[in-house]
Amino acid sequence: MGRFNLLKVFKIGKNAEFEDNLSQNARSTENALNQLDIEIKEHKASDKAHEAASIIHRGKSVAHWLNSYWSRLVNLIVNHDGNDIKEVVDGRVSLDATIHPTLNDRLEYDFDQVYKRFDFLPDINVILLGADPTGKKDSAPSIQAALDRAKGGKSVRVYIPPGTYKLGAPLINWGNTLVSARGATLLNYYGRYMMTNGDGSTEYYAYNGNGNIVIEGGLWDCRGTKISMRSNCFSFGHASNILIKEATFKDVQSYHAVEFNACRHFKIVDSKFIGFVDPDGTRYFSEAVQIDLAQRKEVFGAFGAYDFTVCKDGLIDNCYFGASGTAGTQAWTRGVGSHSSTIDYWHENITVRNCTFDDIDGWAVRGYNWLNTTITENTLRNCRFGITVSAIDPTNPAHTKNDKFEQLSKSQKFYHVVISNNTILKTRANEGIYVRGIGEDGFVRNVNIVGNIIDGVDGPNQAAIRLDSVRNGVVVANQLSNTSGDGVRMNDCVGVNVGDNQISFIGRDGIAAFGESTLLVINGNNIRRPGRYGIEQSGVLIASITGNLVTGAGYNKHGEYEAIRIANGARDILLAGNTCRSLSSLTNLARAGIYITNSVKRVVRYGNVCRGDWTIGGIVDNAPDTITDAKDVA
Known part of the structure; x- marks a missing residue:
């Protein structure tokens, strides 16, 4: 709207001149108000004027900040705010010693300072x-x-x-x-x-x-x-x-x-x-x-x-x-x-997000010997392998030397991994997500695998999600389907929660744990038509398996598998509130809803529902000392 001027001093000698002055003011005011009304209506009707990309805040568009904050929100580590992790705290300190809430804020700030050096x-x-x-x-x-x-x-x-x-x-x-x-x-x-x-x-x-x-x-x-x-x-x-x-x-x-x-x-x-x-x-x-x-x-x-x-x-x-x-x-x-890699050195605070990987002939992302890793919101399509974060390979002599080039022939531990909200559509030869710790020297602590979609995993017996030697992990709210191997596979894992996942049309087991796995919580998963077992616990020490729904297990071979299997010397297992159902539409039926071998001890089992057609029976418990009521056990 252009500027307009009103008369402030009126000629009073003649009424006609005074009236003319007032008319000029009225016309100027009316024209200005009409123009203002037009501009307001145009602004209201404009889609672009109200887009976040058109509004500037702190030198960048509001769309930039909204996208940034949303990405960081979905990356939050459950029960951690960064204050108890020294590496993360250090990563939030900018070059001028300003402390920022997150690493992303710090990088935004530092690069703004770099840009200012070039502005003029x-x-x-x-x-x-x-x-x-x-x-x-x-x-x-x-x-x-x-x-x-x-x-x-x-x-x-x-x-x-x-x-x-x-x-x-x-x-x-x-x-x-x-x-x-x-x-x-x-x-x-x-x-x-x-x-x-x-x-x-x-x-x-x-x-x-x-x-x-x-x-x-x-x-x-x-x-x-x-x-x-x-x-x-x-x-x-x-x-x-x-x-x-x-x-x-x-x-x-x-x-x-x-x-x-x-x-x-x-x-x-x-x-x-x-x-x-x-x-x-x-x-x-x-x-x-x-x-x-x-x-x-x-x-x-x-x-x-x-x-x-x-x-x-x-x-x-x-x-x-x-x-x-x-x-x-x-x-x-x-x-x-x-x-x-070199023993006693790690890369730190690496984030890969919002990227698209098409037809990659190996791993789309391979975090090797990385501390504080976030891999989130990525899309993988028809890649040979998926996403992996791995400890140092102790069998590779070039990777296991110290900074004096002395051969140590070992791996090393690493910590804090978030793999979240990725969409992985068909891997051709390997796991969708693989977190690879290696024994006691190279275990991985604090792993969060949350909200991923994995549809299609080819290759021989390859899992959607695989965890080796993880200490403290969360595998939650993932949707896994159409794999050649297991939905979630754990080897030598301690303190892992697997919950609220949807797992369907799996080539082998829905959720499986092997080796020295212990202190597992498997709760609230919906497992449909696994080729073998819905849940398999082999040699596991201390596990709580509750509230899971398993339907149509064992469709690979008639009478060979069970919806839930506890075997190979497992100890201290709670089985409560699980529902296992056969499907009459399937030709191949499972042997049982729950099957416990005679090498298993100290099972507490109650409130499970195993209706349907089984080749042996709904619940087959061969353990010598199972407790089947809901009373406290001490």
Whole structure:
């Protein structure tokens, strides 16, 4: 609405002039009010005006904050607020010592500070320095000239306009640099790297290398079918504060699209990783995004020092991983992960969320020797394997040395894993979710697997969810179906609650526990048509199995399996309030609703309902000392 002026001093000499003054004021007021009414109605009728994306708060849209808060809400660890976990508390402290409520708040804050360093700097247009946007001549020297202006600690904004740029040499990013390459295609004609943050002439320690780097946009084409050298697209080491956003990485040969080695406070958002080339079939373990430590030159060849600095406080958010469609390429063999380790060192505070993985030829996410891990809200479609978080493999001699390179031949413990609200649609050869602790040396403490959907797990006898050597775990509110193996499988687990899951059309057992598993709570699960047992407890010591519904068990083979089976020397088992039903529509019937072998002792069993047709009977209890009333037992 435009400004309008009312008359404040009236001519009173003649009534006609005074009336004319009043009329002018009335017309001005009326016109202004009418215009205001029009603008208010237009605002009310506008969908865009009321979208969260159109409202700015603290420099970002309200939509950004709503999405951020929602993602963090669904990631909450039950019964933990962070105050009792030292690593998590440390991760919430920003570079200027401000303490934030969560790690995500801290990363948002730190990257806002990085952006402010660039706000008032002029752009350096690489074309003005001689870069060729037609791709006919080498533009690496011109782009490097722009990057070199950051030497000596200066800050620089490098603008690469839309076009195609040939890179005949790696770009060295000296830090304190924002590179804007939206709409630009950069072609790898060199080989080993497209960009790194050191030239090898200087060694950096801890996180004191060239940091404060922002990369915006760009199609970074490694041309993996055209070059003869194994390559990384980006290799960053010994740095803090690296943000990559809205970039595409294409057709990398053998190594990685982005490697973070000895980095902290790093983030990749809204980016794509498409196309991988494995010329000799030996790089089945290559990740699109690798998280690694400064162990030795063979692990990170760009530069040292090799001081065993790990990665901390990383976020991969809203990214896509899949195939490029280029002839001679495939989808990535892994999406995000690690594949090296050193005893007594861990990567910490790594989050992978809101990402999509299509046709990955290995694990979509492999957290290897990670502390404080969150993998949430991701979608996996037709990947060979699903999501895993694993302890160090003690059978791999390259992974079990200390920082003196002495061979210890053992694993090590790790803690705090959240895998939540992921949708996993068909894994071709392995588990949907696998949390892999390894014995007493490498057990996993505090595991939360909550709200995941897993539909379709192929391969021989593969589980939807598998836990090995977990200490304190929650497997709750998952929907699991169409697996070749078990719904939930536990090996050597202690203190795990499995509850309120919907498990259907499972190739083997709905819920199974083996080995030295103890202190289990299995409650409120709805298990439909498991191929073998609905619930199997083999050798378990102390378990409460209550309130579960099992229907149509044992359909793989007539008269061979039971809805609930307790066997192999299990001890101190409570069975109460379970409902087991056969289905008359199935040709193959289970032997019994509940079957307890004679090697089992100290069973308390009451209030179970096992109606229907069974080949032996509803309840078959061979234990010598079962108590079958609801009285207290001491």
